[in-house]
Amino acid sequence: MIISSKGVIFTVKNSRNNSIHFIGIGGIGVSSLARFYLAKGNRVTGSDLQRSALTDDLGKEGAHIFIGKQTAANISPETALVIYTAAIPETNPELLEARAKGITAKTYAEAIGDLTKEYRTITISGSHGKSTTTALTALILEDGYCDPTVIVGTKLNEFGGSNFRNGKGVHLVLEADEWNKSFLNYHPEIAVVTNIDTEHLDTYGTPEEVDKTFHEYLEKVPRHGKIIANEDNERLRNVAKKFGMKVKWYSLKDPEAATVKSLLKIPGDHNVSNALAALNVGRHLGIAESDILQAIGRFTGAWRRFEFMGMFNGASVFNDYGHHPSEIKATLAAARDRFPFRRVICVYQPHQHQRLQYLWDDFVGAFDLADHTLLVPVYDVVGRETDIARKAVSSAKLVTQLKKRGKQAEHAGSFAVAKKWIKNKVKTGDVLLIMGAGDIDNLAREVTML
Numbered sequence: 001m002i003i004s005s006k007g008v009i010f011t012v013k014n015s016r017n018n019s020i021h022f023i024g025i026g027g028i029g030v031s032s033l034a035r036f037y038l039a040k041g042n043r044v045t046g047s048d049l050q051r052s053a054l055t056d057d058l059g060k061e062g063a064h065i066f067i068g069k070q071t072a073a074n075i076s077p078e079t080a081l082v083i084y085t086a087a088i089p090e091t092n093p094e095l096l097e098a099r100a101k102g103i104t105a106k107t108y109a110e111a112i113g114d115l116t117k118e119y120r121t122i123t124i125s126g127s128h129g130k131s132t133t134t135a136l137t138a139l140i141l142e143d144g145y146c147d148p149t150v151i152v153g154t155k156l157n158e159f160g161g162s163n164f165r166n167g168k169g170v171h172l173v174l175e176a177d178e179w180n181k182s183f184l185n186y187h188p189e190i191a192v193v194t195n196i197d198t199e200h201l202d203t204y205g206t207p208e209e210v211d212k213t214f215h216e217y218l219e220k221v222p223r224h225g226k227i228i229a230n231e232d233n234e235r236l237r238n239v240a241k242k243f244g245m246k247v248k249w250y251s252l253k254d255p256e257a258a259t260v261k262s263l264l265k266i267p268g269d270h271n272v273s274n275a276l277a278a279l280n281v282g283r284h285l286g287i288a289e290s291d292i293l294q295a296i297g298r299f300t301g302a303w304r305r306f307e308f309m310g311m312f313n314g315a316s317v318f319n320d321y322g323h324h325p326s327e328i329k330a331t332l333a334a335a336r337d338r339f340p341f342r343r344v345i346c347v348y349q350p351h352q353h354q355r356l357q358y359l360w361d362d363f364v365g366a367f368d369l370a371d372h373t374l375l376v377p378v379y380d381v382v383g384r385e386t387d388i389a390r391k392a393v394s395s396a397k398l399v400t401q402l403k404k405r406g407k408q409a410e411h412a413g414s415f416a417v418a419k420k421w422i423k424n425k426v427k428t429g430d431v432l433l434i435m436g437a438g439d440i441d442n443l444a445r446e447v448t449m450l
Contacts (some may be wrong), residue, residue: 019078024085035164047369072097073406112261113185119172126194134175136278139295144287155303194234250276257313263297268334310448314428319444323351323437332369349436350378353389373409379438
């Protein structure tokens with residue numbers, strides 16, 4: 001049994017006890033939901049193919065984690081509910097065992113959707129900037145004495161390095177992902193949309209379908225609710241304008257943008273825009289302006305979002321999660337803005353062959369602001385790749401196109417080769433930006449330990 005912050009009691013159907021099992025518990029979103037249930041007193045078990053800092057932390061917090069090959073034996077007789085990432089196949093032995101035993105099984109998005117009905121939910125969606133905007137919104141509600149529960153797709157220093165905050169207030173602040181149309185499961189009272197871009201075409205197929213689905217998502221906002229939308233993004237303007245007075249627009253042209261920029265500790269106009277979105281949530285909720293600005297000023301940045309890792313050979317090393325061409329451009333622009341007279345070296349790992357194939361022309365132009373670019377092999381996303389895409393595109397082929405564009409670009413066939421390249425290339429005063437959503441995070445950490 002779980003008591004929601006509204007005082008509503010909701011239970012796990014077919015519950016024999018309060019044990020919940022998570023398949024793919026090491027994912028950034030799933031692990032956050034696992035922490036929610038741990039905080040509410042549930043027994044939590046989970047499995048993942050690989051050990052990670054997230055699984056280690058969950059183990060320390062009380063979850064029982066199975067690492068390695070997933071088997072039916074991981075589903076105990078006491079399990080009342082199974083929650084799984086949508087990326088796992090229907091043939092997963094744990095999922096098959098749950099269904100054979102008549103245990104309710106829900107995707108992560110379906111389970112989150114249930115929670116959104118129990119709170120005054122604030123969802124943050126958009127092609128880019130979701131995690132940072134969610135973090136800023138959460139801090140504003142925290143400093144505004146709303147005591148929110150927060151589920152976010154990154155780790156935050158302000159939450160003790162966690163991707164979850166256990167609140168006692170009536171608000172849930174939720175990062176709402178559009179991949180696999182997950183956000184259509186949610187029930188927001190306030191929906192923040194940072195932008196709409198051509199992304200997740202493995203789910204949507206066409207840009208028009210992306211826009212159509214965002215419109216469907218915004219239709220879920222109730223009559224008494226609010227849509228907070230970025231007026232600077234043309235595609236979002238075209239989608240959100242249909243909702244009339246329900247929309248509160250924000251823009252980098254707003255007079256408060258200069259104040260926000262002066263307070264932010266993280267660089268880039270894209271982050272000023274993210275902060276303006278969060279500011280407007282605070283204003284809509286009646287939070288004092290001084291508390292809003294205090295929260296914006298104390299945010300130190302999210303994990304793997306222009307995260308300073310340390311020094312190497314006198315160069316400043318940053319780790320960034322950006323993997324879409326628009327994100328690469330924005331992050332490189334932020335680096336240029338923060339370090340205008342320094343050489344910027346970008347080491348990038350493409351994330352998913354299909355994304356690289358769909359957005360090929362955009363990727364070719366994404367690295368223009370880098371002085372030198374090194375590409376490592378594409379990170380293969382389990383369950384989301386095709387052989388056609390693997391044959392059609394590669395990091396080496398992208399390097400060829402970058403050179404034709406006149407860029408200083410090279411290819412490294414492994415992280416070991418990349419480390420040797422970095423040792424030879426990076427000099428005192430450089431800015432080394434290591435980017436990608438895959439396991440290149442490991443390279444970023446290894447470099448600062450060389």
